[in-house]
Amino acid sequence: MGESVSTERIAELLKREEERFEASHPKSKEVHERAGADLLSGVPMNWMTRWPGRFPVYVHEAQGASVVDVDGIEYVDLCLGDTGAMCGHAPAPTVAAIERQLGRGITTMLPSEDAAAVGTMMAERFGMRHWQFTVSATDANRFLIRLCRQITGRSKILVHNHCYHGSVDETVATLTPEGKVEPRWGSVGPPVDPAVTTRVVEINDVAGLERELANEDVACVLIEPALTNIGIVLPDPGYHDEVRRLTREHGTLLIIDETHTLSCGPGGYTAVHGLEPDAMSMGKPIAGGIPTGAYGLSDEVAEEVLASTFWEAADVGGVGGTLAGNALQLAAVRATLGEVLTEEAYERMIALAERYESGVNAAIEEYGLGWSAIRLGCRVEYMFSAEPPHDGGEAAEVIGGPLDELMHLYMLNEGILFTPFHMMALMSPATTEDQVDAHTAAFERIAADLTA
Ligand SMILES: Cc1ncc(COP(=O)(O)O)c(C=O)c1O
Known part of the structure; x- marks a missing residue:
């Protein structure tokens, strides 16, 4: 991993950057110590401890693609809440719609007038009718899995190795080198051995997919x-054709989770590449940051869902949520899809990502780093291997470790925020060329320092 950089140099720089971080963030340190009194680990959710540094940066405010912390330091935000x-x-049209709706009621358990308009917008974008709204993308996936089981009468699901679809029990599973399904490393309290509920194959392993689906016990492929x-691990050319062919051949429903690949364009990867899933799930940005998930069903699946719904228990059958589909969410989705995530915005965002990618590639070349940059629309990731990984197992080998830790911390000290789990950068409609260039300049400085 990143052999161009010596382990001694990484250790030396890590120590220096830790000290620099601590010295420049006295207020965050103080808030962290206070928060530690009554919050577990001093944070509202424990994964926030995974930000670089001995304590996380505490945020004062965030506007556009900038975050200002409690020490008054301004960052270029490439993390963007991990999508x-x-x-x-605070996109202005969404904020205005939210403010209007806040004064008119947040949640009533009744559909609001925005519902019909939002349904039409989703159908036009994603080429799929029959939408439902949830509180998160995790919920959308959980409910789809249940619906697929109900429709097919099958018990298992199939996912890619090293997938993440939220905190969905069946998906917190990985493959051992021997090809066995086991709880993902760090899985908290799995309800049952995931081998009971889940089949796992590597992305791009068509033979493995065929072998697993041939058991004819898989209700849905969720990928x-x-x-x-x-x-980022890209599919091989033709991989999705094979996934579709095999799922149809074996009576398995196909769910495409677009939560992150909404980066590809207004209709996600599905629209750009003409995929034909039976159902789609998503969440995160569709309401501009207001917690919202959604799932869409094909005509055939919708018909089967309607036919198998036990209406007298529709609220307690395991698909639902009192706050799901509330008026605030729908007002936010309407404004976000209509006025923020527009085609023109995507054109700008993707052009910025291309600028970012070429800046990174030029510096990788100049400093002989032996890394690679991979782009999915307005989302770009650099990986510490010369060849982009071909599957989840390969990717897992190059992610993490001291170099990853150093890059995150060093970038933070240079005023650039990356998603804490990997080197992903996302462009928003508010991101500027200057911000992209600020990252490129920081990348060059760090590359020079790493290879000095
Ligand atoms: C592909 C994918 N699906 C679903 C989710 C779950 O989203 P949430 O945590 O908002 O429920 C995530 C979260 O990172 C994701 O990456």
């Missing part, structure tokens, strides 16, 4: 069209 803020922070949570 939850892909619209930029991202490209892996985005273990760095």
